[in-house]
Amino acid sequence: xxxxxxxxxxxxxxxxxxxxxxxxxxxxxxxxxxxxxxxxxxxxxxxxxxxxxxxxxxxxxxxxxxxxxxxxxxxxxxxxxxxxxxxxxxxxxxxxxxxxxxxxxxxxxxxxxxxxxxxxxxxxxxxxxxxxxxxxxxxxxxxxxxxxxxxxxxxxxxxxxxxxxxxxxxxxxxxxxxxxxxxxxxxxxxxxxxxxxxxxxxxxxxxxxxxxxxxxxxxxxxxxxxxxxxxxxxxxxxxxxxxxxxxxxxxxxxxxxxxxxxxxxxx
Numbered sequence: 545x546x547x548x549x550x551x552x553x554x555x556x557x558x559x560x561x562x563x564x565x566x567x568x569x570x571x572x573x574x575x576x577x578x579x580x581x582x583x584x585x586x587x588x589x590x591x592x593x594x595x596x597x598x599x600x601x602x603x604x605x606x607x608x609x610x611x612x613x614x615x616x617x618x619x620x621x622x623x624x625x626x627x628x629x630x631x632x633x634x635x636x637x638x639x640x641x642x643x644x645x646x647x648x649x650x651x652x653x654x655x656x657x658x659x660x661x662x663x664x665x666x667x668x669x670x671x672x673x674x675x676x677x678x679x680x681x682x683x684x685x686x687x688x689x690x691x692x693x694x695x696x697x698x699x700x701x702x703x704x705x706x707x708x709x710x711x712x713x714x715x716x717x718x719x720x721x722x723x724x725x726x727x728x729x730x731x732x733x734x735x736x737x738x739x740x741x742x743x744x745x746x747x748x749x750x751x752x753x754x755x756x757x758x759x760x761x762x763x764x765x766x767x768x769x770x771x772x773x774x775x776x777x778x779x780x781x782x783x784x785x786x787x788x789x790x791x792x793x794x795x796x797x798x799x800x801x802x803x804x805x806x807x808x809x810x811x
Contacts, residue, residue, distance in 0.1 A: 546573060546644075547577070547578050547626055548579045548630070549581070549626070550632065551614065551632075551635075552582070553598060553614055559587070559588030563588075563589060563593070563811055564809065564811050566590060569633070572639045572640075572643050573642070573643045579592065580595075581595050582599060583598065599617040599618060601685075601689065603692050606693045610700055610701065611701045613692070615671060616685060620681075620682055620685050627678055629647065629652055629678075630676065631643065632671065632675070633672075634672040634673065634751065636752050637751045638805055639749055640743060640748060640804065640808050645748070646673075646717065646721065646749075647675070655675070655706070655711075656714065657674040657703070657716055657717070658717055659719055660724070668704050669703055670722070672722075672751035673717075676710075683711050684706070718746075720745075720746040722747075722751060723744060724753065725750050729741040733796040736800070737800075741761055743804045755767060758809045763801055766797040774798065
């Protein structure tokens with residue numbers, strides 16, 4: 545039984561993302577499989593999804609400007625009624641190929657993360673898509689519970705904490721299997737002005753960390769101006785968002801629509 549899990553809290557994502565992720569998984573996995581969503585609200589979620597309450601954790605999840613830590617709920621000795629290996633998927637990723645190999649790759653007792661191209665000089669994994677045995681991360685959760693804010697401050701990102709503290713160390717999935725949209729699919733400037741984001745043949749999952757979402761890949765433009773053409777993008781230079789910094793950075797923040805993203809990101 546292949547076990548896929550996700551987590552949902554609050555109102556940022558909700559049923560449309562959960563239902564869409566289930567559909568993408570179902571199209572790209574060989575049965576039997578089980579899809580479990582740990583969530584604070586079961587309403588509107590399709591019946592094929594096994595909904596379970598958010599795992600309890602005896603501390604308040606720290607809120608910082610950069611890191612996001614609610615996945616710490618998944619690290620306990622128990623995870624609902626699941627046992628064995630689980631494959632975690634973020635709600636805002638796109639499944640583009642078979643997930644089967646992500647269950648059979650490597651040591652079944654090891655924590656296996658996606659590669660993080662944003663930190664090329666630091667061997668750090670990415671937890672947008674990662675596999676772990678239920679209960680394996682319990683010692684790590686104990687460290688976190690002892691002082692959540694200190695852990696969040698020291699490590700900044702949850703994936704760095706997992707990378708450095710997973711019992712027995714980590715392994716990484718093959719480079720092409722999980723691709724980071726901004727760093728690995730988007731053509732380098734200025735080619736992003738004329739070439740659509742690319743998808744390698746062996747890619748199974750495309751992840752969207754850093755505030756760029758699948759809607760950007762599908763409609764083109766950039767965050768906050770999805771659907772902009774290149775002409776729209778250039779006309780908007782005088783009104784460019786302050787958060788994007790320099791003109792150079794703004795010019796790099798453009799993408800043409802990706803047909804493969806629109807085809808895959810659907811129920």
